[in-house]
Amino acid sequence: MEYNKYKQLIAELGKHFYNLGWVSGTGGGISIKDGNNIYIAPSGVQKDRINPEDIFLVNLNGDVIEKPLNDLRISECTPIFLEIFKTNNSGAVIHSHSVNTVLVTDLFEDYFICKNLEMQKGIEGYGIFDELKVPIIENTSKEYELVGSIIKAIKDNAKTKAVLVNGHGIYVWGNSWEQTKKHAECYDYLFKVEIERRKLL
Amino acid sequence: MEYNKYKQLIAELGKHFYNLGWVSGTGGGISIKDGNNIYIAPSGVQKDRINPEDIFLVNLNGDVIEKPLNDLRISECTPIFLEIFKTNNSGAVIHSHSVNTVLVTDLFEDYFICKNLEMQKGIEGYGIFDELKVPIIENTSKEYELVGSIIKAIKDNAKTKAVLVNGHGIYVWGNSWEQTKKHAECYDYLFKVEIERRKLL
Amino acid sequence: MEYNKYKQLIAELGKHFYNLGWVSGTGGGISIKDGNNIYIAPSGVQKDRINPEDIFLVNLNGDVIEKPLNDLRISECTPIFLEIFKTNNSGAVIHSHSVNTVLVTDLFEDYFICKNLEMQKGIEGYGIFDELKVPIIENTSKEYELVGSIIKAIKDNAKTKAVLVNGHGIYVWGNSWEQTKKHAECYDYLFKVEIERRKLL
Amino acid sequence: MEYNKYKQLIAELGKHFYNLGWVSGTGGGISIKDGNNIYIAPSGVQKDRINPEDIFLVNLNGDVIEKPLNDLRISECTPIFLEIFKTNNSGAVIHSHSVNTVLVTDLFEDYFICKNLEMQKGIEGYGIFDELKVPIIENTSKEYELVGSIIKAIKDNAKTKAVLVNGHGIYVWGNSWEQTKKHAECYDYLFKVEIERRKLL
Numbered sequence: 053m054e055y056n057k058y059k060q061l062i063a064e065l066g067k068h069f070y071n072l073g074w075v076s077g078t079g080g081g082i083s084i085k086d087g088n089n090i091y092i093a094p095s096g097v098q099k100d101r102i103n104p105e106d107i108f109l110v111n112l113n114g115d116v117i118e119k120p121l122n123d124l125r126i127s128e129c130t131p132i133f134l135e136i137f138k139t140n141n142s143g144a145v146i147h148s149h150s151v152n153t154v155l156v157t158d159l160f161e162d163y164f165i166c167k168n169l170e171m172q173k174g175i176e177g178y179g180i181f182d183e184l185k186v187p188i189i190e191n192t193s194k195e196y197e198l199v200g201s202i203i204k205a206i207k208d209n210a211k212t213k214a215v216l217v218n219g220h221g222i223y224v225w226g227n228s229w230e231q232t233k234k235h236a237e238c239y240d241y242l243f244k245v246e247i248e249r250r251k252l253l
Numbered sequence: 254m255e256y257n258k259y260k261q262l263i264a265e266l267g268k269h270f271y272n273l274g275w276v277s278g279t280g281g282g283i284s285i286k287d288g289n290n291i292y293i294a295p296s297g298v299q300k301d302r303i304n305p306e307d308i309f310l311v312n313l314n315g316d317v318i319e320k321p322l323n324d325l326r327i328s329e330c331t332p333i334f335l336e337i338f339k340t341n342n343s344g345a346v347i348h349s350h351s352v353n354t355v356l357v358t359d360l361f362e363d364y365f366i367c368k369n370l371e372m373q374k375g376i377e378g379y380g381i382f383d384e385l386k387v388p389i390i391e392n393t394s395k396e397y398e399l400v401g402s403i404i405k406a407i408k409d410n411a412k413t414k415a416v417l418v419n420g421h422g423i424y425v426w427g428n429s430w431e432q433t434k435k436h437a438e439c440y441d442y443l444f445k446v447e448i449e450r451r452k453l454l
Numbered sequence: 455m456e457y458n459k460y461k462q463l464i465a466e467l468g469k470h471f472y473n474l475g476w477v478s479g480t481g482g483g484i485s486i487k488d489g490n491n492i493y494i495a496p497s498g499v500q501k502d503r504i505n506p507e508d509i510f511l512v513n514l515n516g517d518v519i520e521k522p523l524n525d526l527r528i529s530e531c532t533p534i535f536l537e538i539f540k541t542n543n544s545g546a547v548i549h550s551h552s553v554n555t556v557l558v559t560d561l562f563e564d565y566f567i568c569k570n571l572e573m574q575k576g577i578e579g580y581g582i583f584d585e586l587k588v589p590i591i592e593n594t595s596k597e598y599e600l601v602g603s604i605i606k607a608i609k610d611n612a613k614t615k616a617v618l619v620n621g622h623g624i625y626v627w628g629n630s631w632e633q634t635k636k637h638a639e640c641y642d643y644l645f646k647v648e649i650e651r652r653k654l655l
Numbered sequence: 656m657e658y659n660k661y662k663q664l665i666a667e668l669g670k671h672f673y674n675l676g677w678v679s680g681t682g683g684g685i686s687i688k689d690g691n692n693i694y695i696a697p698s699g700v701q702k703d704r705i706n707p708e709d710i711f712l713v714n715l716n717g718d719v720i721e722k723p724l725n726d727l728r729i730s731e732c733t734p735i736f737l738e739i740f741k742t743n744n745s746g747a748v749i750h751s752h753s754v755n756t757v758l759v760t761d762l763f764e765d766y767f768i769c770k771n772l773e774m775q776k777g778i779e780g781y782g783i784f785d786e787l788k789v790p791i792i793e794n795t796s797k798e799y800e801l802v803g804s805i806i807k808a809i810k811d812n813a814k815t816k817a818v819l820v821n822g823h824g825i826y827v828w829g830n831s832w833e834q835t836k837k838h839a840e841c842y843d844y845l846f847k848v849e850i851e852r853r854k855l856l
Binding site: 077078096098151154155191218247251 | 369371439
Binding site: 068168169170171174179180181230233234235237238240241244245248249251252 | 478479480481498500502551553556557560561593594595619620621622623649652653
């Protein structure tokens, strides 16, 4: 298999996000869009031990263009990733299971809300003194069943770059993989600040 | 000594689990079963500095097939690992001393219980909306004295993939080393969520 | 581009501070002064993936002497870094977004204060039994708008080696990059101790 | 300078302990005794960036046998390390500034006490169901002024393998560097369990 920089990158980021605690237990993942090429990790593999040759290449319709030689299945998040790409033309989507995301869905109803934090500037469209909101939707038995409510939340919340899922995690996007990673880091940081503040009340 | 992939793997996973805080102070460990070959780390060695040539190879009866050239003794967990392999035909067992495991044995009696968390899907046989339970047994002076109550807990709890030990840690298993690692990560994550929730009450 | 030890060092420290949680989401940064040469990272780049050839070289007036071949912009912290260098002739400035810095600006008004902690000895001019204070200033919409109040805080507080910014982070300096890093680590440690103490009240 | 395994080891362990949060801000350290040769790190250097050629070699009287080519000074802990070696003939001493050590000196008076934790088995001479105690002494302005009270605490507490210093850290020892590292990890783990338990009350 030829060297492909996005397959390489997804493998690198898999290890990176594992170390951040976002994709332990094979959960979570990342998809990158390069024109009509969409790169997606396989389902149920250890993100800390993923290899570039394990990555799928599909188009926006979900047709598989390249697949691993072994018998891996494509990520269960695939329909969600594809619908987000179609809806907002983003360049990458990160799905994190960070414990912080689960805890803020406990602490907040309907929307995570924060204000007056410098890190808000890291989310495109937000300033420090704005009120930043992230919609929270209910979880479903199967990952693909989330598609409808995620797309609805995106359409109902023009400014948001992420949707939280109750007791589950977060989907985050951006113009490029770099901005998506930046958004994911900033959101996780903002969640952590609000969680720690509650402990200090 | 010839290269052996399981000895290599146990050394790698030792460092990995050390970094997760599961096997500090030479505690905890992992055993992998490949057919009739069972690979086990030595007793009392630093898991962050273990080498492939330090790993023992035994059979299901506990007969030593290969041992390190130095005078290391086999893990004190050996009888427990062997009895778990015989009881449920699993492919690997991880024993973790994660602080999270000790704290949940404080917070819960008889059973750790959680519900409605996405990460439950990572434990074979569980869905998101199921009630997930892990039996908690009492600790004993010597590690090998735990054998009877661990095997009883396995037999009494058909669905469980782990047994917690009060003030001590956890034993986790699965069909393969990959699934066992996945199970161990998912359980530790679920414990962490419930611990953090208590801090936020 | 020729090898330059300060460009190399800033790239290394970027990764290091990222791993400490000080510069996630492209926030935070470091500037090193070598005589009249001032090395500064670009704006909005991932500090965990920064390269030596991305680093700007400017003089004390802010004139750009060397810049990256790509179209990166210089850090938004540049006016702050330059004014700190002019005010106290320090050898490096670290700007951290550590969650600990944000939490102490919640817990304290006007000044972070601690006493009787060994780690105070790591801040030049302080002994264990001294009262250590760090001024806290208000945040502004734009980073460069902080310059005036940071310089005022430095002049009003002769002993301080750092200024905290409400809901934002900290600016830390020292005679050399080594002392600046030491100061930054000691302050973050002292903040963590006081935060954890509040949780244990 | 010739290769020396203990100088190499101290440099490796410096990085390791830094990553554990035990020696940030140039604080803390380790000394290893090999017969009459005692290896000690220099004062005030970054433990995450220490090199084997920076390590001093002294004898039990504190006479310097080998010193770095640069103008480094020997660790301020030297008199403490030497007196501990003379008093209990241990093979290594670790001095950690772990935040956990500071917090337990807040939570406990005179003695840290725990019971019924598996990890106690990692401290030589202790079983799971024993009561484990670590004496806490008062801090002093200068590190070397601690010598008297540390040696008194050692003599007054025959079983202890460590002494805690109020608002400061811990000194830990063992027969060998491996046992000393094991002791340090087990103590830090036990402290963390008791700290987390208080948060969950």
